[in-house]
Amino acid sequence: MHEARKKFWDGVRAEFPLLIGVFPFGMIYGALALNAGLSALASQMMSSIVFAGSAQFVTAQLVKDAAPGLVIILTIAVVNLRHMLYSASLAPYLKDLSLKWKFLLSYLLTDEAYAPTILKYEADGVNKTSHWFLLGAGFSLWFIWQTSTALGVFLGAAIPESMPLDFALPLTFIAMVVPALKNRAMVAAALSAGVVALLAYALPFKLGLILAAFAGIIVGTVMEGKK
């Protein structure tokens, strides 16, 4: 048990630098979700029900744009597809755990919990208590995400209506995309998605978004294959 506790805190410590970056992000999410028209309770609960930063920002944007539920759900699915990669990558290290542990650790498997954990497992391998490391990393992130959301929802209510706060959503997306445009395939994916989104803007139910996303994904994948 002592060993398990030590692993848990090792996980928290490894997560710590990421927590500092996540905290303001959670606050921004809370304030923007409220601004997008979600209730305070729904804004808060999304952080524990969906528990995936970028999908939550996108959902807030789509709720604000009055997109139909099915389109929002499909978008959440596409945005979160990458979690299958994390699941595949950690699977061999977690294969001997009970189903209960697999459930719990899967729920906590975010980008930020995955990153330090895979580094740790690849460097040191795993033994009977290693899963406590992922629990420490995952739970500390969960805890910070819930508290920062709450603070954001609380402060968001105090921001004056005249502030163009809704613009912070596309700005957040710009901050996520632009630094990732490091090669031709990424640029091509972003450009083609943008162009298709413009051309398909008039389509009903925000279907243009789905069409544009798939166009970008296909163009990027094909471009990379040609290198």
Place this chain on the structure above:
Amino acid sequence: MNIWLIMLIGGLITFGMRFSLIYLFGKFEIPETLRRALHYVPPAVLSAIIVPELLYQGGKFSVTLDNTRLLAGIVAAIVAWYSKNTLLTILAGMVALVLLQLL
């Protein structure tokens, strides 16, 4: 559709993806093409949101100097490229928008 139902289904799908291959270990591998395609999901989805958001003003296509959101978005993109800092990018874009609207 009710927002709670959307969140519940979205949450179940997200959990399902996180759980999928931990559960199916050894029984299923992600095909190489899908693996590659997943890298392009964030730029594709986010650009598909950003571009119309900046180029349509009140439902009308607008690429002029009157489109303050477009100009502020360009400022933010430049800051994002050089700083790679989310908070700084949001701050720069917001300040640019407020200033441009005052002009």
